[in-house]
Amino acid sequence: MSSQIVVMVFEVVGNGICVSSDDGQKVHDQIAAALREKKKIKVSFLNVESLTSAFLNAAIGQLYGKFSEETIRESLAVAEMEQEDLALLKRVVETAKEYFSDPERFKKAREDALEEKDAD
């Protein structure tokens, strides 16, 4: 069994136009499920043509409300991203860290995450 899970964004979304929050949520759900199982994950953006902050906020930004920065840094990797898309993802990650630095938001997101886990 491979030690690293590969999430192909193109395959999850169904095409290379990754712009909606709902599609980002589908990617997020796969990443979050693998992180909960303590797996290493590579998210491949191969063949992705368009990306928005809304998509990346849902796919990756919200992970910071559920997992520690350390867990994300150690377990998550992105690949096959163009430079401009990496720059956008970096902004999204910085915004997410800032967003969840508000203790109320972080607490609420953690509670929601625990409810999700219980529902699994």
Place this chain on the structure above:
Amino acid sequence: MKISLQEIHSNYEGFSRLIQLATQTAGCFLDDIEIDMSHVGWIDANMCAPLGAVLYMVGRDINSIRLTNVPASVETILSKNGFLCNYGWTRKNDIHGSTIEYKRFEPKDDRYFADYIEKQMIGKGIPEMSPGLLKKFRASIYEIFSNSVIHSQTKLGIFSCGQYFPRKHRLDFSVADLGIGICSNIRERRGLTLSAEEAISWALEGKNTTKSGPIPGGLGLKLLREFIVKNEGRIQIVSDKGYWELSEGTVKKRAFSEPFPGTIVNIEINTADAKSYRLVSEIRSEDIF
């Protein structure tokens, strides 16, 4: 009821006229509404998005809408972009490929919207745009649509339309929604009471966001602003009674006497922009998290 419409350009006066139309028709029910277009010597085709939004709202209250005395030049352009198809005209062929079709979308239509943009942008081609610029432009349009879907809470749809002006090297694209507006959104979600134009400013600055759920937000409009500044284009945002414009590096804010029943975002792109949109320094994927 008979209403006479005037010329509609993408400027404060043009938006004022659409607000006036919305105000005059508010409360009409089971009415026959004639919109006399004889004084509309010009309409910027992208303004079909907010005009369509206003007329859609009128039509929803079971009023019949008749556009009359449409000047031939206006009829031609609004038949090419499909706007007049909603009011009894047939579509005319756009042989120059300069129109970006008028469409109404449901908030859940994000894939349909993406398909529309790809066909309108790529299928027709905007010849003078560099690939880097085209990518930024498409991303900006998707950011605007996502922003409407996430923040407007609209149930009446999202309206879009664009026009390419090859001689001016400009492309205008408008997105309008009939949602709660930026000002009410900020008041409801953040408890801040701002004037409508200050509310728009707030939404475009720093790390401000009205998001409160598990998904962070607040980047879309800021990315749009950064891109437009670099491109030397223009953004106009109308929401409630507020008007906010960024052009040539200068922000102008004004208030209308009556509100627009939602939000309009109009962007104008400098299509001759030859600047590189590549990053100056390399970002390594290992440094993201």
